[in-house]
Amino acid sequence: AATVDVRNLTPGLARPFMPDLQAQGTLAVQAKVSGTMERPQGQVHLTGNGLRMQGASAAASLPPLHLDATADLAGTSAKVKMQADAGSKLVLGLAGTAPLTxxxxxxxxxxxxxxxxxxxxxxxxxxxxxxxxxxxxxxxxxxxxxxxxxxxxxxxxxxxxxxxxxxxxxxxxxxxxxxxxxxxxxxxxxxxxxxxxxxxxxxxxxxxxxxxxxxxxxxxxxxISSDLITAVMNSDMTIKGQAAGRMDVAGNVDLRKVEVNIPNSLPSSVARLDVIRPGDKPPADAATTNASASVIGLDLTLTSPGKFFVRGHGLDAEMAGKLKVKGTSSAPQVSGGFDLKRGNFDLAGISLNFTKGRVAFNGSSVDHKLDPTLDFEADRAVNGETAMLKVGGYASAPKISFESIPSLPQDQVLAMLLFGTDAHSLSSTQMVELGTALATLTGVTSFDPMGTI
Structure with a gap:
């Protein structure tokens, strides 16, 4: 048998018990109850004004909440009525019978x-x-x-x-x-x-x-439509299973048109700082977080019949192909790739036609991150000799090399690609252009002082 009347209750009173609670507003509770804990009788009335979270959480951006709730206790059940609103953006009402057992x-x-x-x-x-x-x-x-x-x-x-x-x-x-x-x-x-x-x-x-x-x-x-990538697609997929256990995603994605634009100047790598503010808890370990996560199985087919364009940074290519994605979302198994239909590479004002090209997905790295492999080749015949520009390695770290038949030094191969002649016949200006192109392609310098800073 108790009568309770509490007014002007603020979240600050709970801080000794909940130090992470950052909130504002006032609460009031009036209650008159009797009976037993198993079968209570009476009425409880709760009101709240100006309730809102503070700090950097998503809830802190929401407007203040007003709350008015009443519960008439009747042994094993209670008649409840609640009205909550946050201005005109959120209005919610709840009424009916709720169980107490x-x-x-x-x-x-x-x-x-x-x-x-x-x-x-x-x-x-x-x-x-x-x-x-x-x-x-x-x-x-x-x-x-x-x-x-x-x-x-x-x-x-x-x-x-x-x-x-x-x-x-x-x-x-x-x-x-x-x-x-x-x-x-x-x-x-x-x-x-x-x-x-x-x-x-x-x-x-x-x-x-x-x-x-x-x-x-x-x-x-x-x-999706941005400066980097625009994609038009048809798709038919199903998601079946249990969210608390395993779900399987299966189906087809038809990439009708894809445009990938490579910026002419890629910024230098920027370090990401994991900032922990005073009083905040450090982020949970990823392994612990994912341990209880549900498993998502994959069985997807991505097809591009063509119109898969990759442009920029001297490259203009059209690809076509098919990918198979199996495994799970945490450890995907990707096979297949995209083959070159046509393409050319603008090297210091000279356009080189690709004779072959492929972006393949031969699996994932040890940390299960996808990193497609590259295999592109452009060549030029000069006086019975063939000079070749090759792009290989991985997308995260592409490797550009120069080869020839018969084998020649790289500067000689680049001179044949750029100017159609051997390095000994170059003018002073052409030598500077050759050195600049070689330094840029091999990563000696990006000629980007602001990016370096």
Whole structure:
């Protein structure tokens, strides 16, 4: 038998027990309860004003929350009513019967709406943006051990954009329907450039293991368009399994058109500093974090019939080919590659035609990171001798070399490639051009003083 009246309760009072809690606002609790802990009777009323997180977390960018909740305790269950809002961006209501024991009945209804722009205070700092509305009208009945979901979640006119990566999905509309212990994605569509993307399927949110069965389709979709890469694709993929165990992703991706632009001046490598602010906990060890992560199996086929262009830094090439991706997301096994259809290399104003070229995926490195191998060759015949420029090695560390038939020194080979003559016949200006080209290609210097600084 207790009567409680607490007002102007601030998060600062909890700091001795929760030193990492950074929040502001006030809480008030009024309660009058009787009976036993197993079968309580009475009423509890909770209000909160100006509730918001502080610091560098994503929640700190959300507007202040107002909360008003009441619970009428009746032994094994309670009648609850809650209203929460963060201005006009978030309005959420909850009402019905909640269990006070594991076998108690459940009959809860929630209604409300969410404006996705509420997250832009946080997303904007990451060069991202979200727009659109989410409408909620859900009900949960039954018991905690056997709940039954009905109702809908509607996504209306959403727009998601990542300016840094060039990702943009617009006109996102769809409906999710509650069905027993699962939610069913009836139809979720989006525009990606001039094409479309769609998702259907189900997720067993209250079923053991969280079973997943999702179907993804893309038609002439351009989900990414940036200065570095633009891709138009068709796709048909399925995701099946259990989110708490193993899921398998299988299907085909048809790369209808891909443009990869290599910048003429690549910046020098910049060190990434892992900053830990005073009072923050250090990041968890990656091995520990991934130990409990679910396994994602892969069985994907990526096909490019052509129109896979790689341009820039003197290179202009069109590729075609097929990739097979198997294994798991943490240890993918990639086979196949892209072969050259046509291409040329602009070397100090001279255009060299590639006679062969291949970007292959022969597996992954010891740390399971993909690093495609390169095998390109351009040649030029001069006075019965053949000079060759070869690009090999890995994409992370390409190696450019010069060979000839018969074998000649590299400066002699480069002179044949550039000027169609031997090194002894070069003028002073041509010698300087040759030295500059050789130094740049072999990595002696990038002629980029600002990048070096």
């Amino acid at each position: 594991s076998a108690g009945p459940v009959n809860l209804r929630t209604n409300g709406h969410l404006d996705l722009a509420i997250a832009n205070g946080y997303l904007g700092a990451q060069a991202r943006q979200a727009l659109g509305q989410v409408l909620l009208a859900l009900q949960v009945e039954g018991t905690m051990s056997a709940p039954h979901i009905t109702g809908t979640v509607d996504l209306q006119n959403a727009d998601i954009q990542d300016f840094a990566q060039g990702v943009h999905l617009s006109a996102i509309n769809g409906r999710i329907v509650g069905q027993g212990n699962s939610i069913v994605i009836q139809n979720l569509t989006a525009k990606a450039g001039d094409g479309t993307m769609g998702v259907t399927g189900s997720v067993g949110v209250l079923a053991p293991g969280l079973p997943v069965d999702i179907h993804f389709v893309a038609r002439d979709a351009r989900p």
